[in-house]
Amino acid sequence: MNEVSRDIVQFLKSRGFLDGKNSLNEHESLTETGVIDSIGLLQLIDYLESRYKIEIPMEIITPENFDTLSGISQSVTNLKK
Amino acid sequence: MATDTVICKNCALDSKTPGITINANTGLCQFCEHFTPLSREKKEEYRAQMDTLFASPPKHRGTYDVIMALSGGVDSSYALYRLKEEYPHLRILAVQFDNGFISDTAFENAQKFCELTKSTYFRLVLDNNLLRDTFKKASRSMDAFPGFAKYRASDMCNTCMSIIKQKIVEMAIQTKTPFIVFAFSPGQTEIPFVTLTKPFMVWIRKLFDGQLKTMGVNERNLYLMDEDIISSTPPETEIMIIHPFLVWGYDKQQFKKECIRLGWTEPDLHDPNSSNCLLNAYAIKNHYDKYHIHSYAYDLSALIRQGNLKREEALKTLHTGFSDEAIREVQRKLNPE
Numbered sequence: 184m185n186e187v188s189r190d191i192v193q194f195l196k197s198r199g200f201l202d203g204k205n206s207l208n209e210h211e212s213l214t215e216t217g218v219i220d221s222i223g224l225l226q227l228i229d230y231l232e233s234r235y236k237i238e239i240p241m242e243i244i245t246p247e248n249f250d251t252l253s254g255i256s257q258s259v260t261n262l263k264k
Numbered sequence: 265m266a267t268d269t270v271i272c273k274n275c276a277l278d279s280k281t282p283g284i285t286i287n288a289n290t291g292l293c294q295f296c297e298h299f300t301p302l303s304r305e306k307k308e309e310y311r312a313q314m315d316t317l318f319a320s321p322p323k324h325r326g327t328y329d330v331i332m333a334l335s336g337g338v339d340s341s342y343a344l345y346r347l348k349e350e351y352p353h354l355r356i357l358a359v360q361f362d363n364g365f366i367s368d369t370a371f372e373n374a375q376k377f378c379e380l381t382k383s384t385y386f387r388l389v390l391d392n393n394l395l396r397d398t399f400k401k402a403s404r405s406m407d408a409f410p411g412f413a414k415y416r417a418s419d420m421c422n423t424c425m426s427i428i429k430q431k432i433v434e435m436a437i438q439t440k441t442p443f444i445v446f447a448f449s450p451g452q453t454e455i456p457f458v459t460l461t462k463p464f465m466v467w468i469r470k471l472f473d474g475q476l477k478t479m480g481v482n483e484r485n486l487y488l489m490d491e492d493i494i495s496s497t498p499p500e501t502e503i504m505i506i507h508p509f510l511v512w513g514y515d516k517q518q519f520k521k522e523c524i525r526l527g528w529t530e531p532d533l534h535d536p537n538s539s540n541c542l543l544n545a546y547a548i549k550n551h552y553d554k555y556h557i558h559s560y561a562y563d564l565s566a567l568i569r570q571g572n573l574k575r576e577e578a579l580k581t582l583h584t585g586f587s588d589e590a591i592r593e594v595q596r597k598l599n600p601e
Contacts, residue, residue: 198412199284199412200411214471214474217409218411220413220475222416222453223412241459241461241464244467245463245467246467246470
């Protein structure tokens with residue numbers, strides 16, 4: 184798990200999103216497994232923008248890019264470049 | 265409350281609530297420990313952004329500049345009034361969702377504030393029998409909404425609010441309205457501006473569809489954005505949701521005074537958390553019975569953290585009981601047999 188994924192898990196844990204879960208699979212759907220909903224997703228985006236000083240364009244917020252740890256982590260890494 | 269229950273020394277969350285941990289050394293819950301107040305620069309940036317957006321809404325799009333979700337309660341009545349005071353040129357369509365449990369006083373308040381602000385009033389009505397059945401299913405469901413959503417609101421209120429959002433976004437697409445305003449408190453949301461793109465609309469529709477399915481709701485299309493309307497929307501369509509209380513600040517007591525001065529009437533709901541909906545007290549009790557979470561504890565605690573509410577006031581609100589009569593009335597409506 185890379186640094187961005189670890190940060191996301193830490194954020195989700197600290198904000199009560201994991202509901203007792205201790206770990207997350209990198210390729211598991213965060214919405215289908217009941218970790219986040221659309222509002223939770225927006226909170227996560229807000230956190231990532233401030234943590235990595237990036238702007239995440241809304242057009243890339245799609246299930247393909249933002250529904251798994253690996254997808255989000257890849258999107259953030261691309262935006263950091 | 266059990267003797268070993270520890271209340272966060274800064275807010276109103278306690279160790280009895282599932283998922284809340286109080287640090288034995290600091291006496292703080294995890295939310296207070298990670299809290300960073302909004303800087304003055306950020307507040308000014310938000311203010312400038314809202315002024316810019318409302319100063320010149322996109323021209324020649326549709327009949328309205330803003331669709332405002334108006335419940336007839338204090339927050340949304342005040343927000344509508346202030347929005348029009350600060351940006352008098354805005355053409356506002358105020359939508360009040362009739363969920364079957366709105367007090368007559370709230371309907372009167374909503375219409376009164378629309379007249380006062382020269383806004384267009386629209387009452388959104390859906391099939392009341394189906395709605396009652398859906399609320400009943402929400403009350404019986406477990407884990408239809410994700411973990412954190414359970415802190416944000418009760419399952420019944422999350423269902424109701426999701427329906428309103430879906431239908432208002434649909435209306436904004438149909439009427440080509442660029443902005444939607446929700447009078448959420450800074451405890452209910454942390455993000456002042458949300459841009460909805462077409463793929464994101466499709467996604468939030470799919471998420472709510474899944475939540476309704478988990479509850480066992482069959483007539484889901486009634487509550488979801490119309491699929492044809494979304495698919496016929498140009499790909500570049502964007503609608504912005506604005507939460508003005510994150511820009512203006514939030515002082516419920518002052519808002520209430522101002523609303524009363526303007527002619528707003530307090531309904532007789534026996535519920536310290538709602539000034540419009542009869543369902544609220546029942547929904548809080550139902551949520552607490554299912555998850556041991558008071559659905560206003562997180563909201564009020566966030567307001568304390570931000571300096572918008574005194575801790576004592578929040579604790580008093582959270583420990584005020586509900587009238588049995590109000591709860592029985594909802595029970596009767598949900599189970600008419």
